[in-house]
Every structure is written in C-alpha cells, then in structure tokens.
Amino acid sequence: MNTLLIEEKFQLQIKEKVSIRPSVSVFQGIYKDNYVAIKIYDEHSTFIRETDSISRLYDKGVEVPQIINEGNINDSTYIMIQEWWNGIPLKERVKDLDRHTYKKILFDVGKLLAKVHFSLPYDELKEAVFWRRLEFNKFEDFTWNTYLNSLVDKWVANIRLNDKDKSIKLQEYLQFIHQHLYFG
CATH class of the missing domain: 3.30.200.20 (Phosphorylase Kinase; domain 1)
Structure with a gap:
C-alpha cells in the first residue's frame, strides 16, 4: 500500500x-x-x-x-x-462486558440494521448493493433467508472463542443456532 x-x-x-x-x-x-x-x-x-x-x-x-x-x-x-468520531473502538468496549450486556448490544445492533433494511422502499432496495453476494446478483434471485444465512456463516466463521466461552459451551450453542437457522 x-x-x-x-x-x-x-x-x-x-x-x-x-x-x-x-x-x-x-x-x-x-x-x-x-x-x-x-x-x-x-x-x-x-x-x-x-x-x-x-x-x-x-x-x-x-x-x-x-x-x-x-x-x-x-x-x-x-x-x-x-x-472522525472520537471514542473507543467497539472491539475494545465489548471485550470486558458480561455475557448478558454483550448479547444485548449485538441484539440492538441487529434490530437497528433490520429496521433500516426493512424501511427501504422496493426500488431503493433493488438498487442497493449491501445484500449482493456471489450466490445472488439479481434482485429476483435474492431471498432474506439466503442473505441471513450468509451473514450467520460469516459471523460464525469469524468468532474466536476464549477459554471462558469454551467453558460455557458457546461453540455448541452456535452450532445449534446455525443448524436451526436453515429453513430450506
């Protein structure tokens, strides 16, 4: 670079x-x-x-x-x-949070993104590129199920568990959620 x-x-x-x-x-x-x-x-x-x-x-x-x-x-x-917004990177803010607070923050972020996505009118959504992936480049091929599955696949692949996470069997929970998310 x-x-x-x-x-x-x-x-x-x-x-x-x-x-x-x-x-x-x-x-x-x-x-x-x-x-x-x-x-x-x-x-x-x-x-x-x-x-x-x-x-x-x-x-x-x-x-x-x-x-x-x-x-x-x-x-x-x-x-x-x-x-530029002053502050502490989210990664630094969440590393010492208890599990409940961490889950609440992730849930709130997900709600915010869902609210924005669902508020887009059809024509604007069709022109947006945030949902485009290799498996669907045309709006007619797009499904929310496939999009959400691709996001979960990405998120699960990027999770790095520490010893505390492993002790509460977080990996098993993630696998359970991942297996039950797929509807089709």
Whole structure:
C-alpha cells in the first residue's frame, strides 16, 4: 500500500493506524484541517458494499460518520474518507462486558440494521448493493433467508472463542443456532 500516493491524490495526511480487518485498513488522518477516518480497501466489492451501506444509513438519519470523499488509487486500492468520531473502538468496549450486556448490544445492533433494511422502499432496495453476494446478483434471485444465512456463516466463521466461552459451551450453542437457522 503506497500511503504517499494516497496522501498526494486525496490531499490528506495519514497519522496513525487504527485497525486492520480483512480487506480494509483504517487510519486516522487530517483532511482539510479536520481529523478524519481513512479506510483503505483492497477489495472493490467490500468497498462498494460498505460505502453503499453507510450512505443509506446516513440518508435514513442513522448516526454514522458521514462519508466526506471516496475514490480509488488503482484497480486494487479504494479509499473512503469519513468524519472522525472520537471514542473507543467497539472491539475494545465489548471485550470486558458480561455475557448478558454483550448479547444485548449485538441484539440492538441487529434490530437497528433490520429496521433500516426493512424501511427501504422496493426500488431503493433493488438498487442497493449491501445484500449482493456471489450466490445472488439479481434482485429476483435474492431471498432474506439466503442473505441471513450468509451473514450467520460469516459471523460464525469469524468468532474466536476464549477459554471462558469454551467453558460455557458457546461453540455448541452456535452450532445449534446455525443448524436451526436453515429453513430450506
């Protein structure tokens, strides 16, 4: 990743790394004299889905950092610049929570996303890309069941259990939920 090229093209300064996830690195930087979040993607599909989702959430009045600028450096590097919100990353906030509070936060986030998804009119939903995956690219092929199953598959695959989780048999609960989610 050529950060100098990114800084030059977008007229910003990259200050420090905030996080690295699969296909995206997040940095704090300065853009037009303001602190910003700079997200650097190495997958076009991830970039498109995230910018589409954030834009739709923002347009619906959900409090998310506004996208200030976006673009690409080449065919494999995509940039999103967002408002900077001070705070502690969610990952840091939830690591010491008790199980009940952690589940409540996940449930509340799920309710919020469901509310936004279900509030989209048919034409807007058809144009959205957050739901597009390899198994369905046309709206006519889309089903909520398949979409939810793909999300659960992704979430379960990314869970890293610690000793406390294993002691309460969390893996068995996840497998049970996963097996009973599939309806078709």
